Amino acid sequence: SQAAGSDKSKIEDLAYDNEVGIFNPSYYNYGDYTAHYQYTVKPPLEYDSENTHLNWKFAGSEHIPYKNVKIIVPGDGIDTVYAYPPSLQVEKVEDQYVITGSLSTNEILAVELVGPSPAFAKMPGFRSEVSDVKGKTGSAAFWYNLPYYAAYLVNLLGKIGLILVPLSLVVIYNRYGREKEFTVPAYLSTLPGKSLKPWQVNLLFKGDAMDFDVDGYYATLLDLHKRKNIVIREKGEGKGILIRVLSTDGTDAYEQRVIAFISMLSEDGVLDTDRIASITKKAQSESSAEEKALKFQRSLSDVTTRVDTSLSSKYIVDGREHLMVLLLPTLVLMGITILLTVISPMQSYILFPALVFWFVILFQEGIAFAAPSTLFGHWKDDHYREKLEWDAFTHFLSDMAMIQKYAPADLSMWGEWLIYGTALGVGDKVEGAMKSLNIHLPEAEVPMGVVGMSSAFMPLASFSPPSHGSSGGGGGFGGGGFGGGGGFGGGGAGGR
Structure with a gap:
């Protein structure tokens, strides 16, 4: 229901532009609350002589985790559906596309649709002509998903390394150490x-x-x-x-x-x-x-x-020369993982576990290097x-x-x-x-003997110079665009 007059000013202070939500000045008790929203929107649409493209961002870069996500979009006339993040599952059910999965904190949720222009003819929106809509959408999807693919790869390699490195040490010992x-x-x-x-x-x-x-x-x-x-x-x-x-x-x-x-x-x-x-x-x-x-x-x-x-x-x-075949790839992949963590924070929930894997692997190899x-x-x-x-x-x-x-x-x-x-x-x-x-x-x-010898040189060996002092001196509607991060819409559920 519409907020009471006394609460409007407080809601205006808390809410972002174009945001909807539920409000209780006494706060909510623990439990489930169901809210239904219905929008009438006019999204930006890109088109060329054959196809039309819609990029819809359902959740932006500031929101709580979503354990269960389910999005249903009409499938008539739609050739290609891109769902972000790429971990989401896209399934064609009769005349609809059903998108399911989960989201981590602040992870962008978006869907891109590409199809013949007649399929979007009845959709109101702000249209702009762009050349090669289908090609640009596919290219943008690839580059947007690339950090995810890289994160999944180093995560998978880390899991494999946890098993492979100890086995490799056994093989190296049997081959060279007997x-x-x-x-x-x-x-x-x-x-x-x-x-x-x-x-x-x-x-x-x-x-x-x-x-x-x-x-x-x-x-x-x-x-x-x-x-x-x-x-x-x-x-x-x-x-x-x-x-x-x-x-x-x-x-x-x-x-x-x-x-x-x-x-x-x-x-x-x-x-x-x-x-x-x-x-x-x-x-x-x-x-x-x-x-x-x-x-x-x-x-x-x-x-x-x-x-x-x-x-x-x-x-x-x-x-130790034989161990370099294990150490060098570990250092390279750990460096790549750290770099990805810095430049792609949205994939941190994939990369942080991978980083832990690589540190464990490096620890295993460190023990091997410390051995005789x-x-x-x-x-x-x-x-x-x-x-x-x-x-x-x-x-x-x-x-x-x-x-x-x-x-x-x-x-x-x-x-x-x-x-x-x-x-x-x-x-x-x-x-x-x-x-x-x-x-x-x-x-x-x-x-x-050695006792007297070591005592004689002890003052010099244990000498420590005296210490010297030192001196010093939010959400909202966005424009269109291609890729998971450039869609129309955004925001997301936040706990405030």
Whole structure:
């Protein structure tokens, strides 16, 4: 019924132009309400010498979701019906077209009709002549629906990827990741070989075969001392260490970098870690000391994290290379999905789930990339047996009972155990066993263990520069046109 006079002003404030609706100043209780509307309209019609075109927009870009949509249009003389969004079903029932489906929030609902001009002869409207009505309607429908097709495609590919990627990982593992079988004892008390230097053992056989860490650096210092390239001396328990460079004879490129680092930190030919610690303390208040401490810290980080990993390629096939066939398409399709989400927000209800799919797929692939490089690759030739032997040696050095049982009489062997145990990350276990058996480190041709070594370099490794302050300073009737968004009408049901 017509609104009471007292409510008219409020309705005028709430309603859009040309909008119809129902109004209750006391609001509505939860439930179903049925409203019937009948319009007399004169839509814009485009025509040429053969066909006429009508584009009717039933809901614009601002409305609530429609769970059930049903539109019935006369079918006499109508050649082609385009319904938007393309997810709607169009069915010819006798002399009518029945359009059914659902709409998400703010999704345009429109229907385009194309047919011979006599079919529209009795329809009142505002006619305008346009060339090739049928061709332009079909072209506009294609381009309007293209973002939908793209959204449906990336959504479908995401669903397929969720299943295909795990299966592909299994296939890649079976194809490239299986190793040869070798029989190796669980514990090995002798070095598997002396052809590799400690830093190389750290790179290849501690953790991932592509990763080098600080234990390789400490083991190299101990090995250089044993080989008389440098001399390391403790100043006293907990008082730092002194390192003097003697020669570079017989050293490789990495060992020369370590010696160069020691020389850079030395004063009068001696590296005193206490002096380095005092520099880090001064750096908290002096900018010149801070600059020097940061320079030393960068150099320390360089020798404790970076080595020539080309050695690894002689021992293993990196499985991550095989995973790139999965990662690259994922990144491309995820990028396309994000781009579509930005430029086509109307399809977001299709694209957001697709984006979730791609993030899950990327997470799956991330786990695979985080796995050891040989999981989806393999050790070349017979190097897997060598890897198993070094693992057995590590297990032996980690077991105090086994060390005590097979303790060697040759004290120099303890030195090798400590050096290579440090490279493998179990130097502290060897050092503890030596103390329990009352074996002094210098007797084994090593100056100190990894515990003292790491403590000596800790002030520089953990240095953090002082923080410095910073300064800074609606609906309604539209025109005609082609495609889902250019139709006559619009608006839609909104909750206000």
